[in-house]
């Protein structure tokens with residue numbers, strides 16, 4: 001593994017070390033030149049490598065502050081390197097953004113288990129109860145995964161991480177999720193899913209070597225389509241929510257970075273992922289909580305009592321799809337911000353291929369929790385929800401060997417076991 005101390009991290013820095021040497025050569029004897037060159041190089045070394053905040057051209061206040069405090073120094077770099085260290089033959093080193101999130105924590109754990117190097121990055125925002133994110137972090141910490149606390153919009157931090165570790169891959173899962181919340185806080189979607197994505201791709205483009213990137217898109221890009229099952233070849237130009245629109249924008253942004261800079265990019269369209277350590281903003285999760293607390297639960301139905309259904313996909317199946325996408329990702333082809341040849345650009349559906357009506361989801365939860373739900377049938381609100389989702393997974397099957405094996409009943413059983421252990425036996429308060 002290359003270290004920051006021994007390798008110029010960017011072509012820019014390398015040039016700065018060379019140009020004064022050339023100027024001096026015109027006017028000095030060889031001995032003088034050698035002496036002064038060493039002095040000059042020494043100064044550059046001290047300036048750039050010992051003072052973390054000066055390594056970025058124009059860091060934001062936030063990043064300047066963070067680099068001076070927890071992000072700098074030998075201890076930080078040691079933890080980062082140790083976490084990202086590959087411990088198996090043919091292993092990869094992966095920067096996982098959103099590592100304290102639902103999918104991110106599961107993927108990080110799975111990568112670490114097989115001996116890959118994993119470094120997490122997460123801003124621990126309070127979109128949902130951050131204590132759940134902290135609990136996931138504590139679990140990962142025990143298996144040797146360090147999560148750096150920071151934002152994907154902090155380009156100085158990203159640069160620093162790529163300077164410390166030559167990541168082979170990035171698993172980009174940091175995002176503002178949730179379909180309905182987009183009406184409450186639209187700018188958070190733009191901040192994370194668009195600005196944050198661009199900030200991350202900029203860092204990847206500038207990194208040397210450039211990593212291959214796998215990232216989370218969403219089934220919601222199919223929007224108002226009525227043809228089922230949804231295939232990657234179908235149109236994705238009628239999103240029903242701002243969330244979906246930002247994910248669709250992400251796919252177009254991915255195309256641009258692939259086209260101009262040769263970044264290898266794979267987008268995964270996840271279909272309503274559920275399971276242990278899940279997201280409390282999702283229906284299956286807060287239905288379980290509210291059924292146990294005796295509260296009524298709103299179950300949406302479409303016009304004329306039309307069924308609302310989802311292709312619910314179990315987390316372990318999704319993890320397998322993510323790892324297969326990483327393992328089949330080809331190298332990026334650019335360096336120094338320039339593309340050397342065409343690079344891989346892929347998009348896959350990762351679903352379960354068997355949509356289940358929301359009312360059936362509630363019946364399964366009732367049986368598992370042994371509590372009758374207070375059902376409140378409501379008209380599907382016009383706030384971004386679509387009536388149904390259903391994945392065609394033949395591309396992922398063929399090219400990734402993706403094969404979901406967990407049906408909703410089996411998956412929810414595992415979720416409920418975890419939920420009762422964590423919240424009821426563990427006496428944590430479910431918000």
Ligand SMILES: O=C(O)[C@H]1O[C@H](OP(=O)(O)OP(=O)(O)OC[C@H]2O[C@@H](n3ccc(=O)[nH]c3=O)[C@H](O)[C@@H]2O)[C@H](O)[C@@H](O)[C@@H]1O
Nearest residue numbers: 177178218219220270271272282283284298299300358385
């Ligand atoms: O597949 C996806 O791409 C998306 O899956 C989920 O979005 P969604 O399928 O809407 O998941 P939930 O919010 O958990 O809703 C599941 C189902 O329950 C229904 N629902 C939701 C809330 C509610 O109060 N009542 C209700 O019947 C929804 O209409 C939907 O059919 C995630 O929240 C998104 O982040 C993700 O991108």
